[in-house]
Amino acid sequence: MTDLYQQQRAMRAMRRAAMQRGVIAVLDIGTAKIGCLVLRFDGPERFRDSDGIGSMAGQSAFRVIGASTTRSRGVRFGEIDAMQETERAIRTAVQGAQKMANTRVDHVIATFAGAGPRSYGLAGSVELRHGSVTEDDIARVLAACEVPDFGEGREVLHAQPVNFAIDHRSGLSDPRGQIGNRLSVDMHVLTVDATVVRNLLHCIKRCDLELAGIASSAYAAGISALVEDEQELGAACIDMGGGATGISIFIKKHMIYADSVRLGGDHVTSDIAKGLRVPLATAERIKTFYGGVYATGMDDREQIEIGGDSGDWERDRRTVSRSELIGIMRPRVEEILEEVRDRLDAAGFDHLPSQQIVLTGGASQIPGLDGLAPKILGQQVRIGRPLRVQGLPQAATGAAFASAVGLCLFAAHPQDEWWDFEIPADSYPARSLRWAVKWFRDNW
Amino acid sequence: MQPLSAPRRAPSGRNTRRDPAPSRVAYRIHRMWLTPLYRSLFRVGIPVFVILTATGWYFAEPANRQAVVDKVAEVRRSVETRPEFMVKLMAIEGASPVLDREIRTRFPIDFPVSSFDLDLDAMRAEIAAFDVVRNVELRVRPGGVLEVAITERExxxxxxxxxxxxxxxxxxxxxxxxxxxxxxxxxxxxxxxxxxxxxxxxxxxxxxxxxxxxxxxxxxxxxxxxxxxxxxxxxxxxxxxxxxxxxxxxxxxxxxxxxxxxxxxxxxxxxxxxxxxxxxxxxxxxxxxxxxxxxxx
CATH class of the missing domain: 3.40.50.11690 (Cell division protein FtsQ/DivIB)
Known part of the structure; x- marks a missing residue:
């Protein structure tokens, strides 16, 4: 785990370097598309002294200067499946964004949806030595968390301190400087498959880019699609992507749970392709143009030409009514939503004070989903679109870009993670420390 | 039977927008091109260097230098001797026959001559130096006539x-x-x-x-x-x-x-x-x- 700690620290250092250079790229590796945004940081915010919070919640510090999307290749269920293909797709996206930005990007923050994320709530506590809490104490309490056995081949993706408590006072977000005897912490740790992360690292390295951060797509979508109140009061963000559906639960502006369902819009497409016996590209087109989940009488009469590209143009002029299409799509959408419901139930979402659910991601754009989702997920459901960020092209403001936009916010204001704190001094090998002290005594 | 018109293109398949990935080399070259140092080098440094080197090498040869000078002189000459700039005769107005003869013997110009070769200021000064001349105006009139307008002293x-x-x-x-x-x-x-x-x-x-x-x-x-x-x-x-x-x-x-x-x-x-x-x-x-x-x- 120390190895990963070092790696994440290196990424944070890389992010700082990118901030100094002023340009950083954001890479959303999805199953349906790979999107790349190039951000330019203009330094500290301009309206800082006049406003309390700052304009646009502090995101006017950066600006999107390049955006590019490409059809994804070699990615399945949000995981890299064929490395060469994915690498090519990343190259396409990065090159397009660089071209638009007219600048070279060296640092990239990446996100992916799959890799079987698993959430753990960790707790730890230490006695305070000096009465008041110092940075070192926070590092110690984070290190003191009891780490469960994540299993073979798992890596920690996020390790965020969610809640601090001093003695009997809980719910502290920043305990530094406060006085007490015992500091305890609740930490949310998200682990993913190590191989997936390693593949991603390899792909990005092959593209001559330096990884400056890595985030779960569900988390990124949550910070962009949930409004501030929802993040504060508690809400779940369902990022319905192409190959995987990410779930993240936020409360008090912290992610406390994340999960992923290995189902998404691509499965709907493949259902249509199988059901209507048409190529996948045609099925995708039919889905986006005519898709829906609620059939009405009008839909029985609306005939869709599916024109299978079988080469027999004269005889292959099949048509299908829209109701039939909806009949194919609806069960799969319901299945996805039910799967999400199960995961939410398993996470104990119904114990949260607020039951707000926000659907986002490309597949959330199916017409009629806002009618179907409340039947399965509960009454407080809305379809969310990502926050508007400065300079983002109109084409990239849709729900499909929720995680890319979230990643922009993540790049600008990353949350404190475990590796942002120094390693507590007493976990260094004691002998070398003693040796260093001795060396100082002898020489000074 | 085949239809005479071309079959309707399927909306999918070949007709979808191509999205080719750049090769590794193309990607690297593109990135290099976007690097400011390389960019300025390629857009300014190398062209300037090439041009300076080529010019320097060309002018290092005395024969080339002479050729350029000759060519410039030749072009200049050819422009100066265009019919538009030629002066064919001198018309002296307002002068008595004696003064007229005197001026013509003083300036034995063999016409036609290019107007670039005439030093009108010097001619004016010299004509004005005659006692009998109160005022003189020299100009080359369109049509190639050197007009000398003299006002004599009364x-x-x-x-x-x-x-x-x-x-x-x-x-x-x-x-x-x-x-x-x-x-x-x-x-x-x-x-x-x-x-x-x-x-x-x-x-x-x-x-x-x-x-x-x-x-x-x-x-x-x-x-x-x-x-x-x-x-x-x-x-x-x-x-x-x-x-x-x-x-x-x-x-x-x-x-x-x-x-x-x-x-x-x-x-x-x-x-x-x-x-x-x-x-x-x-x-x-x-x-x-x-x-x-x-x-x-």
Whole structure:
């Protein structure tokens, strides 16, 4: 785990370097598309002294200067499946964004949806030595968390301190400087498959880019699609992507749970392709143009030409009514939503004070989903679109870009993670420390 | 049976937008191109270096240098000798035949000549240096004519200078020399040193002296300060320095009233206008004395 700690620290250092250079790229590796945004940081915010919070919640510090999307290749269920293909797709996206930005990007923050994320709530506590809490104490309490056995081949993706408590006072977000005897912490740790992360690292390295951060797509979508109140009061963000559906639960502006369902819009497409016996590209087109989940009488009469590209143009002029299409799509959408419901139930979402659910991601754009989702997920459901960020092209403001936009916010204001704190001094090998002290005594 | 029209393209498959991935090399070159250092190097550094090197190498050869200089001269020559810039003849306007001939011998230009080769300023200065020329304008008129517009000085007086006889104009400037007074009997004569410096005054006096007509011989500048009117029979009217015309008019009035000039008077001295003085000729003086003696006896 120390190895990963070092790696994440290196990424944070890389992010700082990118901030100094002023340009950083954001890479959303999805199953349906790979999107790349190039951000330019203009330094500290301009309206800082006049406003309390700052304009646009502090995101006017950066600006999107390049955006590019490409059809994804070699990615399945949000995981890299064929490395060469994915690498090519990343190259396409990065090159397009660089071209638009007219600048070279060296640092990239990446996100992916799959890799079987698993959430753990960790707790730890230490006695305070000096009465008041110092940075070192926070590092110690984070290190003191009891780490469960994540299993073979798992890596920690996020390790965020969610809640601090001093003695009997809980719910502290920043305990530094406060006085007490015992500091305890609740930490949310998200682990993913190590191989997936390693593949991603390899792909990005092959593209001559330096990884400056890595985030779960569900988390990124949550910070962009949930409004501030929802993040504060508690809400779940369902990022319905192409190959995987990410779930993240936020409360008090912290992610406390994340999960992923290995189902998404691509499965709907493949259902249509199988059901209507048409190529996948045609099925995708039919889905986006005519898709829906609620059939009405009008839909029985609306005939869709599916024109299978079988080469027999004269005889292959099949048509299908829209109701039939909806009949194919609806069960799969319901299945996805039910799967999400199960995961939410398993996470104990119904114990949260607020039951707000926000659907986002490309597949959330199916017409009629806002009618179907409340039947399965509960009454407080809305379809969310990502926050508007400065300079983002109109084409990239849709729900499909929720995680890319979230990643922009993540790049600008990353949350404190475990590796942002120094390693507590007493976990260094004691002998070398003693040796260093001795060396100082002898020489000074 | 095949349809004659082309089959409708399926909306999918071949018709979908191509999205080719750049090769690794193309990607790297593109990234390199976006690097500011390389960019400035490729866009400024290398072209400048190549151009400077090529030029330097070319001009290092003396033959090439000479060729460039020759070529420039040749192009310049070819532009200068275009028919639009050629001057075919010189037209002298407002000059007497003598001056015309003189100018043409002074500037023996063999026409046609390019207008770039004519130094009009120098020509103007040289023509203006002729005494007879008051003003000269030179210009190359469209059609290839070098126009020399001359205004000659108008002689108004003959001046008997200490060593020669000259014609002078209204400003006192010399116009030409005369071989003798008889060459221009139509012009009045002035004499004396400094006579040419007070031509307007002389002209005014001459104008006032018009009633004297046949008697008038000329004006004499005395001591470079005042005029004498010389009349026939070696008579003189001595005019004052200031307002000589008024004094002359006074004399003329006397003449008109008492027939002064018809009498035997040598000089009429008006140097002090308040006290006109007469000098009689010796016989007249004798006669006067005689008359006075008669009276006395």
């Amino acid at each position: 002689p108004v007086l003959v001046w008997r200078a200490p060593t020669s006889i000259e014609l002078i104009d209204a400003t006192g400037h010399r116009v030409a020399s005369l071989t003798g007074r008889a060459a221009r009997p139509d012009l009045p004569l002035v004499a004396g040193t400094g006579a040419n410096e007070n031509v307007p005054e002389a002209l005014a006096i001459l104008d006032a002296a018009r009633p004297l007509a046949g008697d008038l011989r000329g004006l004499i500048r005395v001591g470079e300060r005042r005029w004498d009117v010389a009349l026939s029979g070696d008579r003189r009217i001595l005019l004052p320095e200031t307002s000589p015309v008024a004094a002359l008019e006074q004399v003329l009035a006397l003449d008109q009233a008492q027939d002064l000039l018809a009498r035997d008077v040598a000089d009429i001295d008006m140097r002090n206008p308040m006290r006109p003085t007469l000098r009689l000729t010796p016989p007249a003086m004798d006669e006067l004395r005689h008359i006075r003696s008669l009276y006395l006896e």
